[in-house]
Structures are given as C-alpha cells and as structure tokens.
Amino acid sequence: MARKAKGKIIVIVGPNASGKSDLALKIAKKVNGEIISADSRQVYRGMDIGTGKITRKEMLGVPHHLLDIASPKSDFNVSHFKKSAQKKIVEITKRGKVPIIVGGTGFWIDALIYDWPIPEVGPNRALRARLEKLTAMQLFARLQKIDTGHAKNIDHHNKRRLIRALEIAATTGKPVPEFNFAYKYNHVNKQHEIGGQEYGFLVLGLKLPQKELVRKIHSRLLKWLKTGMLKEIKKLHRSGVSWKRLDSFGLEYRYGSRYLHNLISYDEMVDQTYRAIRKYAKRQMTWFKRNPQIHWIKNQNEATGLLKKLF
RNA sequence: GGGGGUGUACUCAAGCAGUCAACGAGGGCAGACUGUAAAUCUGCUGGCCUUGUGCCUACGUAGGUGCAAAUCCUACCGCCCCCA
Numbered sequence: 001m002a003r004k005a006k007g008k009i010i011v012i013v014g015p016n017a018s019g020k021s022d023l024a025l026k027i028a029k030k031v032n033g034e035i036i037s038a039d040s041r042q043v044y045r046g047m048d049i050g051t052g053k054i055t056r057k058e059m060l061g062v063p064h065h066l067l068d069i070a071s072p073k074s075d076f077n078v079s080h081f082k083k084s085a086q087k088k089i090v091e092i093t094k095r096g097k098v099p100i101i102v103g104g105t106g107f108w109i110d111a112l113i114y115d116w117p118i119p120e121v122g123p124n125r126a127l128r129a130r131l132e133k134l135t136a137m138q139l140f141a142r143l144q145k146i147d148t149g150h151a152k153n154i155d156h157h158n159k160r161r162l163i164r165a166l167e168i169a170a171t172t173g174k175p176v177p178e179f180n181f182a183y184k185y186n187h188v189n190k191q192h193e194i195g196g197q198e199y200g201f202l203v204l205g206l207k208l209p210q211k212e213l214v215r216k217i218h219s220r221l222l223k224w225l226k227t228g229m230l231k232e233i234k235k236l237h238r239s240g241v242s243w244k245r246l247d248s249f250g251l252e253y254r255y256g257s258r259y260l261h262n263l264i265s266y267d268e269m270v271d272q273t274y275r276a277i278r279k280y281a282k283r284q285m286t287w288f289k290r291n292p293q294i295h296w297i298k299n300q301n302e303a304t305g306l307l308k309k310l311f
Numbered sequence: 312g313g314g315g316g317u318g319u320a321c322u323c324a325a326g327c328a329g330u331c332a333a334c335g336a337g338g339g340c341a342g343a344c345u346g347u348a349a350a351u352c353u354g355c356u357g358g359c360c361u362u363g364u365g366c367c368u369a370c371g372u373a374g375g376u377g378c379a380a381a382u383c384c385u386a387c388c389g390c391c392c393c394c395a
Contacts, residue, residue: 014348041349051349077348107348118346158352176345250349274322275338280349284340
C-alpha cells in the first residue's frame with residue numbers, strides 16, 4: 001500500500017529570552033527550513049521591541065511567517081493562529097522546505113501540533129459584556145445548570161474561563177466536550193494530518209539554568225528600554241491603541257503604558273516589568289513541563305545532535 | 312530640656328487582653344489552562360515532625376500584672392514629629 005511520504009516539522013519551545021529565535025535560525029539554515037512564529041504578541045504590527053521580534057536583517061534571508069499579520073487594535077486568537085499556521089505548513093512543505101514552529105505561547109503551539117479541537121464558537125462580545133457583570137459564583141451556578149461535565153473541572157473563580165464555557169454552551173446548546181491528559185499529548189501520537197498530508201513532529205524545548213535565564217531577561221529589558229521600547233508604546237497609543245488594550249498585552253506593554261500615563265514611576269515600571277517577565281517565564285515552563293514529548297536541550301549543539309539522531 | 316507618636320514575619324501594613332503563628336497587600340515558591348493565553352485563575356509562604364482541634368519559637372529588649380498579653384504596667388534601646 002503506497003503511503004505518502006511523511007512530512008516533518010520541527011517545533012522549538014521555551015521560555016522568554018531563552019534564545020529560541022537564534023536556535024531556529026541556525027536550524028533553518030541547516031535543514032532548509034522556514035520559520036513559523038507561534039507568539040501571541042509578535043503577530044501584531046508595531047509591537048516589535050517589547051516583544052523581542054526579530055528584525056528583517058537578523059532573519060538572514062530565512063522566511064519568517066505569522067509576524068506582523070494583525071492590527072493591535074483587533075484580536076488574533078488561537079483559532080486564527082491554528083488555521084493560519086496550518087496553511088503555512090502546507091505551503092512550506094509544498095516548496096520542499098521544512099516548517100519550523102518557534103514560540104513561547106504554549107497554548108497556541110499545542111492547539112496546533114496536537115490538533116486540539118477548539119470549539120467553533122467565536123467570541124460574542126455582547127454576551128461577554130453581559131456575563132462580565134456577574135460574580136464568579138453566579139457564573140459557575142449558571143454553568144452547572146447546563147454543563148455538567150466540563151463545569152466540574154473548570155476553575156470556579158476564573159471568570160474568563162467560566163464566561164467562555166457559557167459562551168460555547170449558549171451558541172452550541174451543548175456543553176464543552178471534555179478531553180483528558182492522555183488526549184492532550186498522545187491522541188495524535190506525535191503525528192497527524194494537515195491538509196491531507198501526514199506529519200511527524202520533533203519538539204525541542206530550550207531550557208537554560210535559572211540564573212542565566214534571569215540574567216538574560218534583565219539585560220534584554222535594559223537594552224530595550226535604551227532602544228526605544230517606551231517610544232514604541234507611546235506610538236501605539238497615539239495610533240489609537242487604548243491604554244486598556246496595552247495593559248491587556250501584559251509585561252512590557254502593561255507596565256510601560258502604566259508609566260506613560262503616570263500610574264507608576266519609572267523605577268517602579270522597570271522593577272515590575274522585570275518581575276512580571278520572570279513570572280511569565282515560570283508560567284511558560286509550568287506549561288511545557290507537563291508535555292512528556294518535549295526533548296529538552298540546553299544549547300544549540302544539543303539541538304543539532306538530536307536532529308541528526310531523530311530527524 | 313518639655314510634649315506627642317512609633318517599633319509586628321522577606322517588605323509594607325492591620326490587630327490593641329482570650330476565637331493570633333497573627334487580617335490585607337507586595338514579594339517568593341508551586342500549580343491550573345478546550346477562540347482574550349505576555350492574558351486569566353488557584354494553593355502555600357516562622358521552625359519541626361508522626362501534617363495534627365500536634366509540639367516549639369515568635370509581634371524592639373528586659374522585667375512585671377493577669378487563669379490568659381502582640382495587646383496592660385515599668386525601665387531601657389531605636390526611629391519620627393512638635394515646642395524650647
């Protein structure tokens with residue numbers, strides 16, 4: 001029985017400032033690849049310095065996808081990402097090149113490479129605004145009435161999640177389908193179809209010693225502050241991105257904008273941003289740690305060694 | 312020199328006799344995560360262990376009064392403010 005040749009995809013994950021972009025570039029050169037960014041903030045135009053976005057020059061001719069594809073005034077969410085990335089994977093493969101997915105947004109990456117079924121229910125702003133007025137307890141009570149399965153597992157205090165669950169139930173008339181841990185990482189057995197083609201994934205996790213990571217986070221932040229991070233945020237605001245929206249982007253954009261409209265001092269801004277990035281890196285690791293399929297590496301050499309062996 | 316205030320866990324800060332190993336916030340540590348995911352949310356945070364209506368050590372220091380004190384009294388030490 002003739003089978004189509006299996007496509008190969010390299011995935012590079014890791015926390016903020018761990019050096020994913022550099023590693024991806026090296027690997028891309030080596031395997032003739034193109035890079036697909038999986039970063040929930042780098043998709044936005046005008047958010048460059050604060051997101052650590054690679055510059056055109058730094059790309060060294062390697063194509064990078066899914067950068068600067070959305071306006072910071074509009075939403076670009078997992079669902080958009082999954083569809084766009086799948087399309088890019090097909091295109092890149094057709095060109096005879098290797099897709100390399102690189103990013104720190106664990107949720108997006110897993111939705112893509114493990115083909116998580118994101119419910120086909122888009123955001124309903126009116127409904128969200130209405131539900132937002134209720135307390136978490138009230139939301140949970142409502143959810144329990146219509147959704148007996150998922151409601152049990154959802155965090156009773158997390159309004160955002162409760163509202164989303166209610167949103168899905170309201171539109172589909174059905175509760176949110178449950179999936180367990182085994183499903184999360186094993187149901188596709190490291191490979192599945194995208195656009196009729198079967199793919200296998202090699203997932204690399206970049207992990208630096210804690211001290212080194214923290215040092216890199218710090219020096220990177222100082223460098224960005226020197227090279228116009230605040231100017232960038234000011235520009236975004238002038239172009240119509242609200243302080244509230246900037247706040248919701250988190251990290252540099254959150255504390256930078258709080259400083260720019262005088263909620264906090266400059267020193268507080270630097271300090272709080274630095275702390276927030278460290279916490280974020282921690283949260284990223286918490287996410288990645290539970291994935292048993294990640295091959296953890298400390299540097300580029302280990303990566304190339306693994307590639308030779310497994311790819 | 313006279314008068315007033317204040318000293319609480321890593322930090323800020325409540326408590327002002329019993330229900331206090333001590334509210335709350337920050338920080339730290341750990342975790343969750345099904346169309347906002349750099350977001351959102353949860354737990355723990357004096358020590359010890361047999362993890363318990365358990366033991367020990369603790370609210371500037373030293374004494375004292377109470378059955379009982381972070382809480383009251385005395386002295387001392389440090390800091391702050393006002394008058395001289």
